[in-house]
Amino acid sequence: MPERETASRAEIAQRVVYWRKRRGFTRQLFADRMGRSVSWVDMIQRGDRQLDRLSVLEQIAEVLEISVYTLIDREEAERTAACVGDAEVQAIREALGRYPSLAARSGRPVSVAAVQRQAAYLDHAWLASRFAVVAQYLPKLLDDAQAAVQTAPDAERVDAYRVLVTAYRLASSMLLKFEARDIAWLAADRAMHTALVADDTWSLARATRSVARAMTSSQQGPEAIAALLNMADRMRSEVAGNESHLLSLYGMLYLAASITAAEQEDAALARDMHVEAEAEAEAEAAADRMVPHYETHYTDFGTTNVLIHRVAALVRLYEAGHALEFAATIGPAAIMALSPERRANYLLDLTEAHSRTGDYRQAARHLLQAEQVAAEEVRCRPLAHGLLRSLLDNTSGESVRLVRDMATRAGVTA
Numbered sequence: 001m002p003e004r005e006t007a008s009r010a011e012i013a014q015r016v017v018y019w020r021k022r023r024g025f026t027r028q029l030f031a032d033r034m035g036r037s038v039s040w041v042d043m044i045q046r047g048d049r050q051l052d053r054l055s056v057l058e059q060i061a062e063v064l065e066i067s068v069y070t071l072i073d074r075e076e077a078e079r080t081a082a083c084v085g086d087a088e089v090q091a092i093r094e095a096l097g098r099y100p101s102l103a104a105r106s107g108r109p110v111s112v113a114a115v116q117r118q119a120a121y122l123d124h125a126w127l128a129s130r131f132a133v134v135a136q137y138l139p140k141l142l143d144d145a146q147a148a149v150q151t152a153p154d155a156e157r158v159d160a161y162r163v164l165v166t167a168y169r170l171a172s173s174m175l176l177k178f179e180a181r182d183i184a185w186l187a188a189d190r191a192m193h194t195a196l197v198a199d200d201t202w203s204l205a206r207a208t209r210s211v212a213r214a215m216t217s218s219q220q221g222p223e224a225i226a227a228l229l230n231m232a233d234r235m236r237s238e239v240a241g242n243e244s245h246l247l248s249l250y251g252m253l254y255l256a257a258s259i260t261a262a263e264q265e266d267a268a269l270a271r272d273m274h275v276e277a278e279a280e281a282e283a284e285a286a287a288d289r290m291v292p293h294y295e296t297h298y299t300d301f302g303t304t305n306v307l308i309h310r311v312a313a314l315v316r317l318y319e320a321g322h323a324l325e326f327a328a329t330i331g332p333a334a335i336m337a338l339s340p341e342r343r344a345n346y347l348l349d350l351t352e353a354h355s356r357t358g359d360y361r362q363a364a365r366h367l368l369q370a371e372q373v374a375a376e377e378v379r380c381r382p383l384a385h386g387l388l389r390s391l392l393d394n395t396s397g398e399s400v401r402l403v404r405d406m407a408t409r410a411g412v413t414a
Helices: 009-022 027-034 038-045 054-064 068-072 074-082 086-096 112-127 131-151 154-177 181-198 201-217 221-239 243-263 267-276 278-289 303-316 320-327 332-336 340-356 360-373 375-379 382-394 399-410
Strands: none
Touching: 009 038, 009 054, 009 068, 009 074, 027 038, 027 054, 054 068, 068 074, 074 375, 074 399, 086 131, 086 154, 086 181, 112 131, 112 154, 112 340, 131 154, 154 181, 154 201, 181 201, 201 221, 201 243, 221 243, 243 278, 243 303, 303 320, 303 332, 303 340, 320 340, 332 340, 340 360, 340 375, 340 382, 360 375, 360 382, 360 399, 375 382, 375 399, 382 399
Protein backbone atom coordinates (compact mmCIF):
# COMPACT_ATOMS: atom_id res chain seq x y z
CA MET A 1 0.00 0.00 0.00
CA PRO A 2 1.21 3.59 -0.54
CA GLU A 3 3.15 5.24 2.26
CA ARG A 4 0.44 7.83 2.72
CA GLU A 5 -1.99 5.21 4.02
CA THR A 6 -2.89 6.05 7.60
CA ALA A 7 -6.58 5.19 7.82
CA SER A 8 -8.04 2.11 9.46
CA ARG A 9 -10.53 -0.13 7.67
CA ALA A 10 -13.31 1.42 9.76
CA GLU A 11 -12.31 4.93 8.63
CA ILE A 12 -12.15 3.85 5.00
CA ALA A 13 -15.56 2.21 5.31
CA GLN A 14 -17.02 5.43 6.69
CA ARG A 15 -15.58 7.35 3.74
CA VAL A 16 -17.06 4.86 1.28
CA VAL A 17 -20.49 5.42 2.84
CA TYR A 18 -20.01 9.20 2.82
CA TRP A 19 -19.01 9.38 -0.84
CA ARG A 20 -21.66 6.88 -1.94
CA LYS A 21 -24.32 9.11 -0.40
CA ARG A 22 -22.70 12.32 -1.63
CA ARG A 23 -22.81 10.95 -5.18
CA GLY A 24 -26.47 10.09 -4.67
CA PHE A 25 -25.92 6.34 -5.13
CA THR A 26 -28.24 3.89 -3.48
CA ARG A 27 -26.65 0.69 -2.21
CA GLN A 28 -28.08 -1.10 -5.25
CA LEU A 29 -26.78 1.46 -7.73
CA PHE A 30 -23.33 1.43 -6.13
CA ALA A 31 -23.34 -2.38 -6.25
CA ASP A 32 -24.33 -2.34 -9.92
CA ARG A 33 -21.54 0.10 -10.82
CA MET A 34 -19.05 -2.01 -8.90
CA GLY A 35 -20.31 -5.20 -10.57
CA ARG A 36 -21.04 -6.62 -7.13
CA SER A 37 -23.99 -7.56 -4.96
CA VAL A 38 -25.72 -5.41 -2.35
CA SER A 39 -24.51 -7.83 0.32
CA TRP A 40 -20.92 -7.14 -0.82
CA VAL A 41 -21.54 -3.41 -0.45
CA ASP A 42 -22.88 -3.99 3.05
CA MET A 43 -19.73 -5.93 3.98
CA ILE A 44 -17.50 -3.18 2.61
CA GLN A 45 -19.45 -0.54 4.53
CA ARG A 46 -18.90 -2.53 7.72
CA GLY A 47 -15.12 -2.49 7.15
CA ASP A 48 -14.51 -5.83 5.42
CA ARG A 49 -10.92 -7.03 5.08
CA GLN A 50 -11.10 -6.48 1.31
CA LEU A 51 -10.49 -2.79 2.11
CA ASP A 52 -6.86 -3.78 2.71
CA ARG A 53 -6.48 -4.50 -1.02
CA LEU A 54 -5.36 -1.63 -3.20
CA SER A 55 -7.14 -3.04 -6.27
CA VAL A 56 -10.48 -2.93 -4.43
CA LEU A 57 -9.85 0.59 -3.18
CA GLU A 58 -8.92 1.80 -6.66
CA GLN A 59 -12.12 0.36 -8.14
CA ILE A 60 -14.23 1.97 -5.41
CA ALA A 61 -12.47 5.31 -5.95
CA GLU A 62 -13.03 5.15 -9.69
CA VAL A 63 -16.76 4.50 -9.29
CA LEU A 64 -17.08 7.31 -6.71
CA GLU A 65 -14.98 9.67 -8.90
CA ILE A 66 -12.42 10.43 -6.22
CA SER A 67 -8.73 9.78 -5.71
CA VAL A 68 -7.84 6.61 -3.83
CA TYR A 69 -5.99 8.87 -1.39
CA THR A 70 -9.34 10.40 -0.46
CA LEU A 71 -10.14 7.01 1.07
CA ILE A 72 -6.85 6.22 2.76
CA ASP A 73 -5.17 9.52 3.66
CA ARG A 74 -6.64 11.64 6.46
CA GLU A 75 -5.52 15.05 5.17
CA GLU A 76 -6.65 14.28 1.62
CA ALA A 77 -9.96 12.92 2.92
CA GLU A 78 -10.72 16.08 4.90
CA ARG A 79 -9.69 18.41 2.09
CA THR A 80 -11.65 16.57 -0.61
CA ALA A 81 -14.78 16.27 1.51
CA ALA A 82 -14.76 20.02 2.14
CA CYS A 83 -14.31 21.09 -1.48
CA VAL A 84 -16.36 21.14 -4.66
CA GLY A 85 -14.97 18.58 -7.09
CA ASP A 86 -15.22 17.93 -10.82
CA ALA A 87 -18.05 15.46 -10.26
CA GLU A 88 -20.20 18.14 -8.58
CA VAL A 89 -19.50 20.64 -11.36
CA GLN A 90 -20.47 18.00 -13.90
CA ALA A 91 -23.69 17.25 -11.99
CA ILE A 92 -24.61 20.96 -12.12
CA ARG A 93 -23.78 21.01 -15.84
CA GLU A 94 -26.05 18.00 -16.41
CA ALA A 95 -28.88 19.60 -14.41
CA LEU A 96 -28.60 22.73 -16.57
CA GLY A 97 -28.84 20.49 -19.63
CA ARG A 98 -32.20 19.05 -18.68
CA TYR A 99 -35.42 20.56 -20.11
CA PRO A 100 -38.34 18.90 -18.33
CA SER A 101 -40.85 21.26 -19.94
CA LEU A 102 -40.15 19.57 -23.30
CA ALA A 103 -41.55 16.27 -22.04
CA ALA A 104 -44.87 15.19 -23.54
CA ARG A 105 -46.25 14.67 -20.05
CA SER A 106 -45.74 17.04 -17.20
CA GLY A 107 -43.62 15.67 -14.38
CA ARG A 108 -44.56 14.96 -10.82
CA PRO A 109 -46.13 17.88 -8.95
CA VAL A 110 -43.61 19.65 -6.75
CA SER A 111 -44.73 21.80 -3.85
CA VAL A 112 -43.62 25.42 -4.12
CA ALA A 113 -43.26 25.51 -0.33
CA ALA A 114 -40.94 22.51 -0.50
CA VAL A 115 -38.60 24.07 -3.07
CA GLN A 116 -38.66 27.35 -1.14
CA ARG A 117 -37.31 25.45 1.88
CA GLN A 118 -34.63 23.81 -0.28
CA ALA A 119 -33.60 27.17 -1.72
CA ALA A 120 -33.50 28.85 1.70
CA TYR A 121 -31.29 26.06 3.04
CA LEU A 122 -28.83 26.42 0.15
CA ASP A 123 -28.88 30.23 0.38
CA HIS A 124 -27.84 29.98 4.02
CA ALA A 125 -25.21 27.35 3.17
CA TRP A 126 -23.81 29.77 0.57
CA LEU A 127 -23.61 32.64 3.06
CA ALA A 128 -21.76 30.28 5.42
CA SER A 129 -19.31 29.36 2.61
CA ARG A 130 -20.45 25.72 2.73
CA PHE A 131 -19.91 25.28 -0.99
CA ALA A 132 -19.68 21.49 -0.95
CA VAL A 133 -23.16 21.40 0.60
CA VAL A 134 -24.51 23.78 -2.05
CA ALA A 135 -22.96 21.76 -4.87
CA GLN A 136 -24.28 18.48 -3.50
CA TYR A 137 -27.92 19.54 -3.36
CA LEU A 138 -28.10 22.16 -6.10
CA PRO A 139 -28.80 19.75 -9.02
CA LYS A 140 -31.91 18.48 -7.22
CA LEU A 141 -33.06 22.04 -6.52
CA LEU A 142 -32.64 22.90 -10.20
CA ASP A 143 -34.76 19.91 -11.21
CA ASP A 144 -37.40 20.48 -8.54
CA ALA A 145 -37.67 24.22 -9.17
CA GLN A 146 -38.27 23.65 -12.88
CA ALA A 147 -40.96 21.12 -12.01
CA ALA A 148 -42.54 23.54 -9.54
CA VAL A 149 -42.80 26.24 -12.20
CA GLN A 150 -44.65 23.83 -14.49
CA THR A 151 -47.12 22.61 -11.90
CA ALA A 152 -47.63 25.58 -9.55
CA PRO A 153 -51.12 27.06 -9.29
CA ASP A 154 -51.48 30.60 -10.59
CA ALA A 155 -51.42 32.09 -7.08
CA GLU A 156 -47.97 30.56 -6.45
CA ARG A 157 -46.46 30.98 -9.90
CA VAL A 158 -44.34 34.05 -9.08
CA ASP A 159 -42.98 32.34 -5.97
CA ALA A 160 -42.05 29.32 -8.08
CA TYR A 161 -40.25 31.54 -10.60
CA ARG A 162 -38.34 33.20 -7.77
CA VAL A 163 -37.08 29.86 -6.52
CA LEU A 164 -35.95 28.92 -10.02
CA VAL A 165 -34.12 32.26 -10.37
CA THR A 166 -32.48 31.59 -7.00
CA ALA A 167 -31.38 28.13 -8.14
CA TYR A 168 -29.86 29.45 -11.36
CA ARG A 169 -28.15 32.29 -9.44
CA LEU A 170 -26.61 29.84 -6.98
CA ALA A 171 -25.37 27.73 -9.87
CA SER A 172 -23.82 30.73 -11.61
CA SER A 173 -22.21 32.08 -8.43
CA MET A 174 -20.84 28.66 -7.50
CA LEU A 175 -19.39 28.04 -10.93
CA LEU A 176 -17.78 31.49 -11.10
CA LYS A 177 -16.21 30.98 -7.68
CA PHE A 178 -14.58 27.81 -8.98
CA GLU A 179 -13.79 29.31 -12.41
CA ALA A 180 -16.13 27.22 -14.57
CA ARG A 181 -17.00 30.38 -16.48
CA ASP A 182 -18.68 28.95 -19.56
CA ILE A 183 -21.32 27.07 -17.55
CA ALA A 184 -21.70 30.03 -15.18
CA TRP A 185 -22.71 32.17 -18.16
CA LEU A 186 -25.38 29.63 -19.08
CA ALA A 187 -26.82 29.55 -15.56
CA ALA A 188 -26.88 33.36 -15.34
CA ASP A 189 -28.62 33.66 -18.69
CA ARG A 190 -31.21 31.09 -17.54
CA ALA A 191 -31.83 33.21 -14.43
CA MET A 192 -32.41 36.29 -16.57
CA HIS A 193 -34.71 34.48 -18.99
CA THR A 194 -36.77 33.11 -16.09
CA ALA A 195 -37.01 36.55 -14.48
CA LEU A 196 -38.13 38.14 -17.74
CA VAL A 197 -40.85 35.52 -18.18
CA ALA A 198 -42.01 36.13 -14.61
CA ASP A 199 -41.85 39.93 -15.14
CA ASP A 200 -41.00 40.24 -11.47
CA THR A 201 -38.74 43.07 -10.25
CA TRP A 202 -37.27 41.06 -7.36
CA SER A 203 -36.30 38.27 -9.75
CA LEU A 204 -34.96 40.67 -12.37
CA ALA A 205 -32.72 42.48 -9.88
CA ARG A 206 -31.22 39.23 -8.65
CA ALA A 207 -30.78 37.84 -12.16
CA THR A 208 -29.13 41.04 -13.37
CA ARG A 209 -26.40 40.72 -10.76
CA SER A 210 -25.68 37.17 -11.93
CA VAL A 211 -25.58 38.19 -15.59
CA ALA A 212 -23.27 41.10 -14.75
CA ARG A 213 -20.86 38.82 -12.92
CA ALA A 214 -20.83 36.41 -15.83
CA MET A 215 -20.24 39.29 -18.26
CA THR A 216 -17.37 40.57 -16.14
CA SER A 217 -15.75 37.14 -16.09
CA SER A 218 -15.91 37.17 -19.91
CA GLN A 219 -14.26 40.60 -20.19
CA GLN A 220 -17.56 42.41 -20.90
CA GLY A 221 -17.30 44.98 -18.15
CA PRO A 222 -18.98 47.93 -19.88
CA GLU A 223 -21.95 45.74 -20.82
CA ALA A 224 -22.19 44.48 -17.25
CA ILE A 225 -22.20 48.03 -15.84
CA ALA A 226 -24.87 49.08 -18.33
CA ALA A 227 -27.09 46.15 -17.37
CA LEU A 228 -26.75 46.91 -13.65
CA LEU A 229 -27.47 50.62 -13.98
CA ASN A 230 -30.36 50.04 -16.37
CA MET A 231 -31.95 47.63 -13.91
CA ALA A 232 -31.46 50.11 -11.07
CA ASP A 233 -33.18 52.80 -13.14
CA ARG A 234 -36.01 50.43 -13.99
CA MET A 235 -36.76 49.54 -10.37
CA ARG A 236 -36.17 52.96 -8.76
CA SER A 237 -39.81 54.01 -8.77
CA GLU A 238 -40.86 50.74 -7.11
CA VAL A 239 -38.30 50.87 -4.31
CA ALA A 240 -39.90 53.74 -2.38
CA GLY A 241 -43.14 51.84 -2.03
CA ASN A 242 -41.56 48.51 -1.15
CA GLU A 243 -38.27 49.19 0.63
CA SER A 244 -38.37 46.09 2.83
CA HIS A 245 -38.50 43.91 -0.26
CA LEU A 246 -36.43 45.78 -2.84
CA LEU A 247 -34.08 48.29 -1.19
CA SER A 248 -31.20 45.91 -0.50
CA LEU A 249 -31.33 44.56 -4.07
CA TYR A 250 -31.38 48.12 -5.44
CA GLY A 251 -28.33 49.05 -3.38
CA MET A 252 -26.43 45.94 -4.43
CA LEU A 253 -26.92 46.80 -8.11
CA TYR A 254 -24.93 50.00 -7.56
CA LEU A 255 -22.26 48.25 -5.53
CA ALA A 256 -21.92 45.63 -8.24
CA ALA A 257 -21.58 48.36 -10.89
CA SER A 258 -18.81 50.12 -8.99
CA ILE A 259 -16.81 46.96 -8.28
CA THR A 260 -17.23 45.86 -11.89
CA ALA A 261 -15.75 49.15 -13.05
CA ALA A 262 -12.79 48.65 -10.74
CA GLU A 263 -12.22 45.14 -12.07
CA GLN A 264 -11.83 46.56 -15.56
CA GLU A 265 -8.74 48.43 -14.38
CA ASP A 266 -10.27 51.59 -15.84
CA ALA A 267 -9.11 53.97 -13.15
CA ALA A 268 -11.00 57.03 -14.42
CA LEU A 269 -14.32 55.20 -14.75
CA ALA A 270 -13.98 53.30 -11.48
CA ARG A 271 -12.95 56.31 -9.42
CA ASP A 272 -15.78 58.35 -10.90
CA MET A 273 -18.34 55.66 -10.08
CA HIS A 274 -16.96 54.46 -6.79
CA VAL A 275 -16.02 57.65 -5.00
CA GLU A 276 -17.66 60.68 -6.54
CA ALA A 277 -20.64 59.86 -8.68
CA GLU A 278 -24.07 58.34 -8.63
CA ALA A 279 -23.32 54.69 -7.89
CA GLU A 280 -21.49 55.43 -4.65
CA ALA A 281 -24.06 58.00 -3.56
CA GLU A 282 -27.00 55.77 -4.41
CA ALA A 283 -25.51 52.77 -2.60
CA GLU A 284 -24.72 54.80 0.51
CA ALA A 285 -28.16 56.40 0.50
CA ALA A 286 -29.81 53.01 0.20
CA ALA A 287 -27.66 51.66 3.02
CA ASP A 288 -28.61 54.60 5.24
CA ARG A 289 -32.27 53.72 4.74
CA MET A 290 -31.75 50.11 5.78
CA VAL A 291 -33.13 49.01 9.14
CA PRO A 292 -31.26 47.69 11.12
CA HIS A 293 -28.58 48.95 8.72
CA TYR A 294 -27.91 45.63 6.99
CA GLU A 295 -29.87 42.72 5.60
CA THR A 296 -28.64 39.28 6.63
CA HIS A 297 -30.30 37.25 3.87
CA TYR A 298 -29.81 37.34 0.08
CA THR A 299 -27.41 40.30 -0.06
CA ASP A 300 -25.79 41.22 3.28
CA PHE A 301 -26.39 44.73 2.00
CA GLY A 302 -25.86 47.66 4.32
CA THR A 303 -23.38 50.34 5.31
CA THR A 304 -20.64 47.82 6.07
CA ASN A 305 -21.03 46.13 2.72
CA VAL A 306 -20.68 49.52 1.01
CA LEU A 307 -17.46 50.12 2.94
CA ILE A 308 -15.89 46.74 2.20
CA HIS A 309 -16.80 47.11 -1.47
CA ARG A 310 -14.80 50.35 -1.45
CA VAL A 311 -11.83 48.43 -0.07
CA ALA A 312 -12.25 45.78 -2.77
CA ALA A 313 -12.43 48.41 -5.50
CA LEU A 314 -9.25 50.11 -4.29
CA VAL A 315 -7.42 46.77 -4.29
CA ARG A 316 -8.53 46.12 -7.85
CA LEU A 317 -7.35 49.58 -8.85
CA TYR A 318 -3.90 48.68 -7.48
CA GLU A 319 -4.24 51.28 -4.74
CA ALA A 320 -3.38 48.79 -2.01
CA GLY A 321 -2.05 51.37 0.42
CA HIS A 322 -5.23 53.43 0.22
CA ALA A 323 -7.31 50.25 0.56
CA LEU A 324 -5.56 49.40 3.83
CA GLU A 325 -5.91 52.94 5.15
CA PHE A 326 -9.61 52.90 4.44
CA ALA A 327 -10.04 49.39 5.90
CA ALA A 328 -8.55 50.65 9.16
CA THR A 329 -11.55 52.98 9.55
CA ILE A 330 -14.08 50.10 9.53
CA GLY A 331 -14.98 48.86 13.00
CA PRO A 332 -14.35 45.16 13.79
CA ALA A 333 -17.87 44.77 15.18
CA ALA A 334 -19.34 45.84 11.85
CA ILE A 335 -17.27 43.24 10.02
CA MET A 336 -18.31 40.53 12.48
CA ALA A 337 -21.98 41.22 11.69
CA LEU A 338 -21.45 40.08 8.10
CA SER A 339 -21.92 36.53 6.87
CA PRO A 340 -18.86 34.22 6.82
CA GLU A 341 -18.79 34.39 3.02
CA ARG A 342 -18.58 38.20 3.02
CA ARG A 343 -16.08 38.34 5.89
CA ALA A 344 -13.80 35.78 4.28
CA ASN A 345 -13.78 37.62 0.95
CA TYR A 346 -13.01 40.89 2.71
CA LEU A 347 -10.05 39.18 4.40
CA LEU A 348 -8.90 37.85 1.04
CA ASP A 349 -8.93 41.43 -0.26
CA LEU A 350 -6.80 42.50 2.72
CA THR A 351 -4.44 39.59 2.06
CA GLU A 352 -3.94 40.78 -1.49
CA ALA A 353 -3.52 44.40 -0.39
CA HIS A 354 -0.82 43.53 2.16
CA SER A 355 0.94 41.33 -0.40
CA ARG A 356 1.06 44.23 -2.85
CA THR A 357 2.58 46.51 -0.24
CA GLY A 358 5.19 43.87 0.58
CA ASP A 359 3.87 43.12 4.08
CA TYR A 360 3.73 39.34 3.59
CA ARG A 361 3.65 38.66 7.31
CA GLN A 362 0.38 40.56 7.72
CA ALA A 363 -0.93 39.05 4.49
CA ALA A 364 -0.38 35.57 5.94
CA ARG A 365 -2.22 36.52 9.11
CA HIS A 366 -5.24 37.78 7.19
CA LEU A 367 -5.30 34.65 5.06
CA LEU A 368 -5.27 32.52 8.20
CA GLN A 369 -8.16 34.58 9.58
CA ALA A 370 -10.06 33.96 6.33
CA GLU A 371 -9.48 30.23 6.71
CA GLN A 372 -10.72 30.34 10.30
CA VAL A 373 -13.87 32.22 9.25
CA ALA A 374 -14.64 30.08 6.18
CA ALA A 375 -12.22 27.23 5.53
CA GLU A 376 -13.62 26.38 2.09
CA GLU A 377 -12.85 29.89 0.80
CA VAL A 378 -9.13 29.30 1.36
CA ARG A 379 -8.72 25.55 1.00
CA CYS A 380 -10.84 25.12 -2.11
CA ARG A 381 -10.95 28.29 -4.23
CA PRO A 382 -8.48 28.93 -7.08
CA LEU A 383 -8.30 32.62 -6.06
CA ALA A 384 -7.06 31.77 -2.56
CA HIS A 385 -4.69 29.14 -3.96
CA GLY A 386 -3.05 31.85 -6.04
CA LEU A 387 -2.56 33.97 -2.92
CA LEU A 388 -1.07 30.99 -1.11
CA ARG A 389 1.41 30.32 -3.91
CA SER A 390 2.49 33.95 -3.85
CA LEU A 391 3.03 33.81 -0.09
CA LEU A 392 4.96 30.54 -0.37
CA ASP A 393 7.34 32.31 -2.77
CA ASN A 394 7.71 35.47 -0.70
CA THR A 395 7.18 34.75 2.99
CA SER A 396 10.14 34.56 5.31
CA GLY A 397 10.80 34.35 9.02
CA GLU A 398 8.19 33.14 11.45
CA SER A 399 5.37 33.32 8.91
CA VAL A 400 6.84 30.51 6.78
CA ARG A 401 5.42 27.71 8.91
CA LEU A 402 2.02 29.41 9.03
CA VAL A 403 1.84 29.65 5.25
CA ARG A 404 3.16 26.13 4.68
CA ASP A 405 0.58 24.68 7.04
CA MET A 406 -2.23 26.52 5.22
CA ALA A 407 -0.84 25.35 1.87
CA THR A 408 -0.75 21.75 3.09
CA ARG A 409 -4.38 21.94 4.21
CA ALA A 410 -5.30 23.37 0.80
CA GLY A 411 -3.18 20.90 -1.17
CA VAL A 412 -1.17 23.77 -2.67
CA THR A 413 2.48 23.57 -3.68
CA ALA A 414 4.73 26.45 -4.72
